[in-house]
């Protein structure tokens with residue numbers, strides 16, 4: 182089967198995912214690869230509607246289980262109607278966040294039992310997992326300062342420092358648990374330095390696939 186590669190980009194808010202995904206796309210396209218960039222929650226018309234529901238600030242308290250199920254509802258639609266068809270056509274799919282974000286935000290941030298997340302992961306994804314995950318990591322204060330420069334904050338961005346510390350810790354635990362899948366990037370450095378690290382990582386990934 183001529184299958185593309187599924188790469189996810191993760192990190193707490195403001196670490197530079199959106200900025201660097203553009204760089205990753207350009208780097209891969211310059212190697213002649215066909216690349217699709219997408220994001221979670223979102224990526225399809227219906228999943229983007231669910232994103233809007235999830236991110237909107239509201240007076241009503243959002244139940245943890247409602248938030249969790251909506252994340253996976255959006256993901257189910259995203260996988261079936263966008264990610265898998267693109268991979269089957271041999272395209273490389275780069276997603277700004279995926280299920281590691283659920284472990285980090287709903288699991289770490291909100292305190293949802295990771296076993297419950299695992300059950301939904303298996304139900305929605307079966308054995309489908311990212312081939313590679315790039316974690317942009319920086320101290321929480323740095324990411325929050327970068328993100329807060331942008332102005333109006335959504336329902337997640339309005340969370341406090343302690344919430345994002347827990348998010349970051351879960352991400353780092355997941356790198357330790359799955360060192361082969363993850364590539365850890367020090368995102369506290371200047372953009373130029375971050376992109377030097379990314380270039381090296383992408384070289385290794387592409388070489389590994391082209392020579393497989």
Ligand code: Z5A
Pocket residue numbers: 192193194195196197198199200201221222252277278279280281282283284286287327328330337338368369370371372373375
């Ligand atoms: N969420 C969840 O809870 N559970 C899930 O399962 C999933 C998601 C999938 C939306 O995600 C929210 O959904 C997210 C978690 C939740 N909320 N939070 N927080 P999102 O990815 O769309 O939102 P985000 O994390 O808030 O992304 P972001 O704030 O846009 O961050 P970013 O994409 O990582 O950063 P950026 O926009 O590229 O950069 C931020 C600023 O920093 C910008 O001005 C850049 O020019 C600047 N920047 C970037 N890199 C550098 C360096 N190296 N030096 C200096 N300045 C820099």
